Amino acid sequence: GNDFARLALSLGDRFKATEAVPQVSLVIYACVKHWQHSVQESLEPLLIGYRTGMQVGEMEYGLACAFRYAMAAIQSGKPLAALEAEVTVYAQQMKSHKQEFVRYNMLPFLQFVQNMLGRSECPTQLTGAAMDEAAFLERCSEQDSPTIACYMYVNKMKLAYFYGDIQLAAEMARKSRIISATAPGEFEVYNHAFFDALIACEMAQGTKKRKWQTFAKRRLKSLKKAGRFAVENCEQKILLVEAELYALNKQKEKATKAFDNSISLAAKNGFISDEAMAHERAWLFFDRIGDQFKSSHHYLRAYNCYLEWGAEGKAEQLYQDQTKSGGRLVRNASAL
Template structure:
């Protein structure tokens, strides 16, 4: 295919006649994880379209200026007025926004700064010239910026609803899977809804993607649905393990290496948890094998894959009592969810287990005050997310509070916090966290020689 594309693009044709070939080439390079090449090619194509002011590496000052410029334009617009923006008819401009859409996806993996720049440029074009089938995804991305950077969760929800409305207006099935993932597969949906409610839309995004040949986002939606079921405990581990094994085989057959590299840590973790019997602790080599997926990290410079591996291994290390290893993994991925990848839905759970690990080490007397400070920081971060509207993290805050009280020998407060954590996890349907809260409460009562072993 690459040879055919190169022959077409080498012909003395106008840019309009080469547009489809360029789009196919960019998507092909993206599926091959050649993100640097996608960005170089995309910027070169945009220059041919008259957009010669796109930098390969913009400064943060320029990115911030573009963000503020976009916010200033949108300040005078209502969501309803954005829903009825004129349709963009100019094919060159539609093509330019389509190229920017691909550049946004590719730059997400290697340069958050560049990703923000492309998002702002795309939104500005839609506001200036009109909307097209590629516009909804960029409005979702802008909504995520409102939530992550400015804490405007209501704006985040407004732009998510705008994107879904515009997608319905264009009835563009080929772009719908991307929009569904951006709305329901990230933390955007969680700011105003329960996480478990996103599983069905993600499955729909997968079905639409397979029907219209958008394999990339079809499989991303499917894996995001698997992660949702895992995080919420909505599916038994045995059944989920079978699904994940089947989905990994599908990803291999489809050549979706990038999505596969994000799915393997989830598969390995699920396998370890479902195959452990009694109190036997698996060897560390049975955790997620970094060797198996690290080639993807070096190839695409994707911090995300590295953080996924460390996050899942951190959770396994804590669950099997290896707190020193869990702490090492937490320290080497301390930026996950704090300063990078805040939109990733695994990030809050990573923060939660970092807090639990610090409290476990504090209870053993290992640099107690230092670990208590780390636990307080993790708790405050989850509290901030909850204040923004995320109801799924209440039980995590309460369990961290119970462990903190136990470390400080405030037994009465610990008992109450354990009870409320169990009740909150039950209400939210987080069956695995409810079990964890019961286990930690039981250990607390055993260690404190309590006669009321209610847990």
């Protein structure tokens, strides 16, 4: 795929085919490039595809590039407040240019951002300034609009995991597993495997431990398959799932090493959201085994990483959870 992508880009440059930039950018940077390169490298080309499309009158492809840019930017850990402002503009343009299909695809991602910012009364429900979940599902049912409904379930799955409603997360993960069929080229395919595996690890702490642990390993296998080529996008995710599996089986040394490596690789690769998640999971692990020094360190780092990402709603939830459990958090302790 990457060989053909390079050929398409070189032909476009050679023949100065400006009008083809939106279509070429959409295919290459939304569906091909990220399978071997960091998803962050797709951001600027997708923006160029969007801007060019708007300039030359290719609104459909230009705005489709804007939608894929929003998806990639969330995955890349772009600061959420700035991203929310950008994506709101794209949604308005989609509406004014009557590009309703792509707008409805994008709305769950915009509402996800707003929920992570803390701008929804119920953080696990996709209802707020961008959309109303119930009305959205009435218009975009699984039968009539499977891809759009799947995107809604994917974002609801992630919100449920971030905000600690694991039963809901498991239900949404099951409903959205068709993403590998509805959108097979997108990075949300291996991102779904990542969240699906983490959710299974959480479910394994309850009943049916063997069943959920086996399923987590299966989803980890899918993630590793993508990670053989999309190394920067997946390696810290793989290590975090492995850390959770080690923790589940009380393998303290292996879990500790995997958490540390996941955190360092997330920082190295520039994925602040993955870094925040790894610190949060490490905090919970060390808290369970009674290592208060490491627990406090990872808690504070998780809190500050979420703030750095702009996920103020999640950071506040973290703070409230710690307060309820009798812990203490020094806010803005970025030096730790």
